[in-house]
Amino acid sequence: MQERKVSVMFVCPNCGKTHFLSNLPESKVDRALNRDDTGEHIQDIFPELSLEDREKFITGYCNECQKPIFNVEGDKDEKD
Numbered sequence: 001m002q003e004r005k006v007s008v009m010f011v012c013p014n015c016g017k018t019h020f021l022s023n024l025p026e027s028k029v030d031r032a033l034n035r036d037d038t039g040e041h042i043q044d045i046f047p048e049l050s051l052e053d054r055e056k057f058i059t060g061y062c063n064e065c066q067k068p069i070f071n072v073e074g075d076k077d078e079k080d
């Protein structure tokens, strides 16, 4: 089963930068965007995404702005 992959655009509320997450399964994006209604947690929908990427669905903050605010340590770069 090949699911359609979509990109999601975010506007960082801190710096105003537009950033994207791409290649996400459409059904998961739908769940993420509707989670206010369904009560789902973003970490249950996207367990495979990094903390930073999940944060984008929650706050919209870009990577650069997340660093000083959340004081991300260890710098886990889980891109493969």
Ligand SMILES: [Zn+2]
Binding pocket: 012, 013, 014, 015, 016, 017, 061, 062, 063, 064, 065, 066
């Ligand atoms: Zn930003």
